[in-house]
Amino acid sequence: MVVDIIQSYTGYNINLIDQYYYKFTIDKKNYITTSSSNLDTQKIKYVYSCGLQIIMIDNDISLLPGLLEVIINIEHVSITKKQSVKFSYGKKIEIKNTDGLYIVRDGFNRKIGMGELKNNILTPLIDLGWYLREGK
Amino acid sequence: MSILQIKRLQQKYPINKSLLKNFIRWLGIDETVKLLEMKPDDIKKTVRVNLLKITIDDVILRLKKEGIIAKKMDEIYEGLHITNNWNKVGSSQSYLNGEIMPQGLGSMLTVHALDPQPGEKILDMAAAPGGKTCFIGERMKNTGILVANDKSKSRLSSLISNLSRHSIDNVIITNRDASNIKDGDFDKILLDAPCTGEGLIVSHPNRKTSKSIVNNYDMQKIQIILIKRAISLLKIGGVCVYSTCSLSPIENEEVVHSVLNHVKIEQIHIAGDPGKSELHPDFYMSKRILPSKMYCDGFFIVRLRRVK
Numbered sequence: 001m002v003v004d005i006i007q008s009y010t011g012y013n014i015n016l017i018d019q020y021y022y023k024f025t026i027d028k029k030n031y032i033t034t035s036s037s038n039l040d041t042q043k044i045k046y047v048y049s050c051g052l053q054i055i056m057i058d059n060d061i062s063l064l065p066g067l068l069e070v071i072i073n074i075e076h077v078s079i080t081k082k083q084s085v086k087f088s089y090g091k092k093i094e095i096k097n098t099d100g101l102y103i104v105r106d107g108f109n110r111k112i113g114m115g116e117l118k119n120n121i122l123t124p125l126i127d128l129g130w131y132l133r134e135g136k
Numbered sequence: 137m138s139i140l141q142i143k144r145l146q147q148k149y150p151i152n153k154s155l156l157k158n159f160i161r162w163l164g165i166d167e168t169v170k171l172l173e174m175k176p177d178d179i180k181k182t183v184r185v186n187l188l189k190i191t192i193d194d195v196i197l198r199l200k201k202e203g204i205i206a207k208k209m210d211e212i213y214e215g216l217h218i219t220n221n222w223n224k225v226g227s228s229q230s231y232l233n234g235e236i237m238p239q240g241l242g243s244m245l246t247v248h249a250l251d252p253q254p255g256e257k258i259l260d261m262a263a264a265p266g267g268k269t270c271f272i273g274e275r276m277k278n279t280g281i282l283v284a285n286d287k288s289k290s291r292l293s294s295l296i297s298n299l300s301r302h303s304i305d306n307v308i309i310t311n312r313d314a315s316n317i318k319d320g321d322f323d324k325i326l327l328d329a330p331c332t333g334e335g336l337i338v339s340h341p342n343r344k345t346s347k348s349i350v351n352n353y354d355m356q357k358i359q360i361i362l363i364k365r366a367i368s369l370l371k372i373g374g375v376c377v378y379s380t381c382s383l384s385p386i387e388n389e390e391v392v393h394s395v396l397n398h399v400k401i402e403q404i405h406i407a408g409d410p411g412k413s414e415l416h417p418d419f420y421m422s423k424r425i426l427p428s429k430m431y432c433d434g435f436f437i438v439r440l441r442r443v444k
Binding site: 034035036037039041043044045046047048049050051052053064065066069081084085088106108110111112128129131132134 | 198201227229232233278279280281283289292296297299300301303304305306307308309310311312318319
């Protein structure tokens with residue numbers, strides 16, 4: 001089900017690592033979360049959320065940075081320091097590669113986001129600047 | 137200390153009179169003057185390294201590439217002292233990627249005192265915004281179960297964001313008044329209790345003249361309720377770390393005394409030796425971290441084990 005949501009949103013076949021997935025509703029928004037541990041939330045009262053949030057479903061779908069921890073079978077692309085700064089703030093960057101969906105890595109090989117490349121323009125779908133813009 | 141001497145001190149250092157009297161009573165005149173002489177810049181700017189994501193040496197190199205100089209700290213393995221460009225830290229790639237977390241030494245030592253281990257069941261009773269929670273999760277190496285509770289719903293988004301940035305996924309987040317938590321049997325509990333925050337007067341000088349900062353006894357009532365609840369939620373042999381960023385014995389030693397008289401608990405040693413408590417001989421195992429000695433915000437930390 002989680003894979004279906006991401007595939008319908010991105011239009012690409014993706015796979016996620018095999019671990020535990022959960023669904024929560026917070027302030028009328030639905031969140032998909034994940035954990036490598038089996039978090040038995042039934043035994044605890046007043047649970048608000050658990051694990052890493054990976055998708056937010058409001059009127060639209062938002063892919064969250066936590067998804068970078070679990071997404072597999074996506075090609076990786078490395079970008080320069082200057083491009084990393086731009087990409088991390090949700091800006092499109094120009095790179096030469098074949099069209100497709102990419103996990104984006106910086107010069108230190110860190111995962112800094114995911115983007116869709118079309119006609120040499122990489123559009124961010126996930127970028128770590130989200131933590132500064134939204135993750136307060 | 138005469139009234140005239142107190143008045144002179146008040147003229148030199150703008151500070152709530154009751155707070156000044158309390159400091160003199162608790163710390164003595166010399167330590168009080170040292171405290172009041174300190175400026176916000178005297179507090180060391182520090183970050184904690186997330187060892188789930190990176191090694192200490194690698195993060196020092198990466199920060200250097202971003203123009204930030206970081207030096208290892210003697211007091212705690214994961215700690216780094218930032219000696220320049222502090223304002224760049226919060227927007228650095230290392231920050232965004234969850235490799236570092238800005239965190240004061242007192243907060244780091246609180247989690248160090250808790251000594252979280254992989255596979256344990258741990259409760260953080262007042263978790264938001266999550267600096268200490270992330271450190272607990274990192275020491276647990278994303279195994280076991282970490283329950284992170286906060287009473288304030290509005291603060292949970294920052295807690296969730298910080299946990300995500302640090303890739304802590306073994307966490308259950310709850311939203312309730314910690315005094316009502318009933319689901320227990322924890323190996324360890326961190327109660328970083330709400331407090332008047334006197335220990336923050338150097339980094340936040342406006343607190344020196346705040347009226348609420350002298351309401352120690354109002355805070356004590358809440359702290360006693362919370363510490364009693366914390367102890368009741370521990371399994372036998374479980375450990376609770378009680379901490380505040382207050383320097384007052386009213387919010388620290390007296391609170392712990394209130395449970396020492398009711399349930400079977402014992403104080404246990406905290407590894408390392410920064411700032412032993414000097415205010416009460418019964419609390420020789422606790423730590424009172426003074427800004428003037430450690431160049432960080434003031435803290436009180438005590439480690440308790442439930443015996444029966």
